[in-house]
Amino acid sequence: MQRGKTADDPRWHAIVARDQNADGTFWYSVSSTRVYCRPSCPSRTAHPRYVQIHDTLAQARATGYRPCLRCHPDQPSVHAINRDIVVRACQLIASSEHELPLEALAVTFHRSPSHFHRLFKATVGITPKAYHQACRAQRLQQQLHGGASITQAYYAAGFESSAQFYEAAPRLLGMAPTRYRSGGQRERIHFALGQCSLGVIAVASTSVGVAAILLGDDPEVVLRDVQDRFPKAELVGGDRQFEALVATVVGMIENPCIPVNLPLDIRGTAFQQKVWQILSSVPPGATITYAEIARQLGTPRATRAVAAACAANPLAVAIPCHRVVRNDGTYWGYTWGLERKQALLSREARGQT
Ligand SMILES: [Zn+2]
Structure with missing residues (x-):
């Protein structure tokens, strides 16, 4: 009699699945056992021909059947x-x-x-x-x-x-x-592209200080790198005053042993900033391993995260991530190319002697 009707009702699947999420949304009665239940009732599911679905508890009660002793359909479910x-x-x-x-x-x-x-x-x-x-x-x-x-x-x-x-x-x-x-507003960032002994250099600066020093071979690629790092900012070409800043940065790259007091706007996660702080404490001519940085951070197993933080350094040379080496002393990857890393390290080694 109810057969087609109940089995075709989408709620029948909730009964078969004993879906707790369906509890409270409908009830069902079973004519063969003369009880009514909630959808999640753990009893063996009756044949749909004996099952009738009710929208409300009152309708289930109106059948005159007993409330099921397994699922207590009159009480709120667990x-x-x-x-x-x-x-x-x-x-x-x-x-x-x-x-x-x-x-x-x-x-x-x-x-x-x-x-x-x-x-x-x-x-x-x-x-x-x-x-x-x-x-x-x-x-x-x-x-x-x-x-x-x-x-x-x-x-x-x-x-x-x-x-x-x-x-x-x-x-x-x-x-x-x-x-x-400032994310909603357009932050003004001054930038300039230049040439140094290591190739193309881009310097970008906020009102706080230098926020990026990027190196590369192709001016277009380097410029895109600047844009990608400050997607919301308004990039403004550098003026004469800014050119002086770029000259200072280039001087630092040519002569990494001469200390330069460059105002920096260091942007990174708390973890990255800690890694970069340790890097900045490594003097020219010296090197540090990823493992040593991880150890100083108190997380000796985090060498991969340390390597990722070094690679994310936006301030080439100013934050000396070129001074990181592997445990065996060999150079590892460098965001701006292994050749540049080797050039910087040998320059610093010469400066020490
Ligand atoms: Zn039941």
Whole structure:
């Protein structure tokens, strides 16, 4: 009688699959056993000919059958209760300026900390702590887009100190906060292409300092590299004053042993900046290994990440990533070519003698 009808109903698949997500959206009754159930009922699934699907619990009750003793269709399901807990926990975390300790959340929802943590992660996909950070990041981005100052934004986003904020911001925003703020506007970057003994050189500078020193063979390729590194910026050709800066940079490349006090605008992730800081402490004529940098960072196994950070260095020679060698002393890759690395190192070695 109901056969074709029930088996053709898309909800029948939810019954067969015992889909917990379908609980609360419909009920079904079984004429052969004279009970009614929720979709996720663990009992053996009846033949669809005996099954009738009901949109509401009242309709299921109106059959006059008994509520199933396995799935308790009249009570909220465990799944629905858990889902409700997680939804309320998300609301609580999102509205809280400070991170709520796991223990406090667990107590609020009458669960053990480990059970609550598992339940939250299984439902949301991330831990409560990560969810809190994501909410903070979202608030921060809204604040910064809304034109608030960075100081206003971090207080609004629930950071206690600017140090805490600057530590967390690159991870949360994917870049440094001042850059994010200016992301909407077009930052003016002065640049110039020139020629040095190592080939074509491009120097790009912000109002803070030199942000990129790039080397190459082809002026067009080098120029594209500048554009790719500052996709949102307005690139402005250098003026006479800027030419003097370029001359200083070229001088530094020709004579790497002469110390130059160049204002730099170093842009990178917190990790990259730490690696570059260690590189900058290596004097001309000396070298350092990737493993040694990783060791100094306190993460001795992170040599690959260190190598990636060296390769991402936007300031050729000014941040001396050419002074990194492998454990066996051999040169490894250099963003601007092995030949240039060797030329710089032999120049520095000569300068030492
Ligand atoms: Zn049942």
